[in-house]
Amino acid sequence: MLIGVPKEIKNHEYRVGLTPESVAELIQDGHSVLVETQAGSGVGASDEDYIAAGAKIIETAKEIFEKAEMIIKVKEPQAVERAMLRPGQILYTYLHLAPDAPQTEDLIKSGAVCIAYETVTNDDGILPLLRPMSQVAGRLSIQVGAKALQKDGGGRGMLLGGVPGVAPAKVVIIGGGDVGFNAAQMAVGMQADVTILDRSNKRMEELSYHFGNRAKVIRSTPAVLDELLKTADLVIGAVLVPGAAAPKLVTREHLSTMMDGSVLVDVAIDQGGCFETSHATTHADPTYIVDGVVHYCVANMPGAVARTSTYALNAATLNHAKRLARLGWKEALRSDAHLLNGLNVCEGKLTIEAVAEAQGLEWVEASSCL
Numbered sequence: 001m002l003i004g005v006p007k008e009i010k011n012h013e014y015r016v017g018l019t020p021e022s023v024a025e026l027i028q029d030g031h032s033v034l035v036e037t038q039a040g041s042g043v044g045a046s047d048e049d050y051i052a053a054g055a056k057i058i059e060t061a062k063e064i065f066e067k068a069e070m071i072i073k074v075k076e077p078q079a080v081e082r083a084m085l086r087p088g089q090i091l092y093t094y095l096h097l098a099p100d101a102p103q104t105e106d107l108i109k110s111g112a113v114c115i116a117y118e119t120v121t122n123d124d125g126i127l128p129l130l131r132p133m134s135q136v137a138g139r140l141s142i143q144v145g146a147k148a149l150q151k152d153g154g155g156r157g158m159l160l161g162g163v164p165g166v167a168p169a170k171v172v173i174i175g176g177g178d179v180g181f182n183a184a185q186m187a188v189g190m191q192a193d194v195t196i197l198d199r200s201n202k203r204m205e206e207l208s209y210h211f212g213n214r215a216k217v218i219r220s221t222p223a224v225l226d227e228l229l230k231t232a233d234l235v236i237g238a239v240l241v242p243g244a245a246a247p248k249l250v251t252r253e254h255l256s257t258m259m260d261g262s263v264l265v266d267v268a269i270d271q272g273g274c275f276e277t278s279h280a281t282t283h284a285d286p287t288y289i290v291d292g293v294v295h296y297c298v299a300n301m302p303g304a305v306a307r308t309s310t311y312a313l314n315a316a317t318l319n320h321a322k323r324l325a326r327l328g329w330k331e332a333l334r335s336d337a338h339l340l341n342g343l344n345v346c347e348g349k350l351t352i353e354a355v356a357e358a359q360g361l362e363w364v365e366a367s368s369c370l
């Protein structure tokens with residue numbers, strides 16, 4: 001199969017769909033790979049590295065989209081990229097369609113076969129292609145939250161861990177999945193006062209067992225959240241209902257009960273955000289203030305640590321990429337129900353119920369496209 005890797009064009013997105021090492025594996029399997037010039041420069045992979053791995057370097061994204069049978073990316077295609085997609089072409093990348101009607105419409109119109117990393121499942125009941133980036137974003141959320149709590153970040157001037165004689169900052173993590181767990185690990189490590197909220201009994205048990213007395217694990221209810229927000233210094237939004245738009249758990253009214261200079265980091269912003277006052281920001285201008293509360297809502301947080309993220313992402317995405325290339329999309333999806341769960345749009349049809357529900361659109365079962 002002819003595979004294409006364009007350079008990412010989202011604001012401050014330095015990751016790349018395939019590392020040179022992944023390219024070498026695909027070449028070994030008998031495929032051909034086109035890589036846009038400088039696609040890997042943000043992770044320290046030069047055009048020469050890709051050539052040594054067996055790829056051909058291409059000057060423009062246009063030529064890659066014209067020629068490749070499968071496009072491998074990281075972030076959702078931007079409008080100019082969507083316009084270049086072709087009927088029957090495979091697009092393998094993050095999509096996050098539920099909160100993004102224009103993208104959904106364009107992908108349906110394109111006739112392409114669009115597989116979203118974030119809805120591929122596995123036998124352990126996790127989202128294995130989302131997990132590595134959730135681990136990165138969870139860890140980063142405490143780093144960026146700590147910075148935002150500083151006076152120069154717009155915050156109330158709190159050190160997460162406090163110092164002897166002064167209490168640490170209160171960190172509330174809403175959603176104790178991959179993002180929440182990793183955020184809690186960092187916050188606990190920095191000696192903050194950490195509370196994790198979740199709704200799943202199984203997850204609460206796991207978190208409780210893991211963190212012991214280093215973090216409080218509490219069932220997420222509106223009343224609990226109302227109370228915790230009044231004294232929280234840093235709140236991390238980390239809930240997910242797979243494929244669906246994030247529930248708005250922190251409302252505009254809540255902000256008036258919070259302390260001036262407290263900080264909200266909405267990691268769930270890629271699914272629309274779990275705070276009512278969230279809107280997506282960029283690495284170039286990551287924060288804004290509403291009612292005295294600092295908001296950080298960057299939808300591609302892992303792009304900031306592109307090298308770590310690209311290698312972690314490739315470790316999760318490459319096997320399915322190889323199967324798609326070897327078998328073609330129909331057979332690869334027919335023979336793997338977990339990969340089939342990743343199919344969001346197929347040759348002009350929406351194939352994921354949660355997105356259809358979020359946008360009031362028609363949808364068909366993914367299996368009906370095979």
Ligand SMILES: NC(=O)C1=CN([C@@H]2O[C@H](COP(=O)(O)OP(=O)(O)OC[C@H]3O[C@@H](n4cnc5c(N)ncnc54)[C@H](O)[C@@H]3O)[C@@H](O)[C@H]2O)C=CC1
Pocket residue numbers: 118130131133134135137174175176177178179180197198199200203220238239240241246247249266267268269270271298299300301302
């Ligand atoms: N902004 C960014 O750059 C990135 C964003 N993300 C996003 O972060 C979000 C979280 O991802 P993961 O941690 O991997 O998901 P996950 O599925 O591992 O965890 C989500 C957790 O939220 C819990 N939950 C659901 N509803 C809840 C509620 N009402 N109250 C409390 N907990 C609730 C679930 O029980 C689950 O434990 C997703 O939207 C994901 O796409 C992930 C990576 C990067």
Ligand SMILES: CC(=O)C(=O)O
Pocket residue numbers: 075094130133134270299300301302303
């Ligand atoms: C998952 C996601 O939104 C990201 O890695 O950018």
Ligand SMILES: [Mg+2]
Pocket residue numbers: 126127130131134177178179
């Ligand atoms: Mg997860």
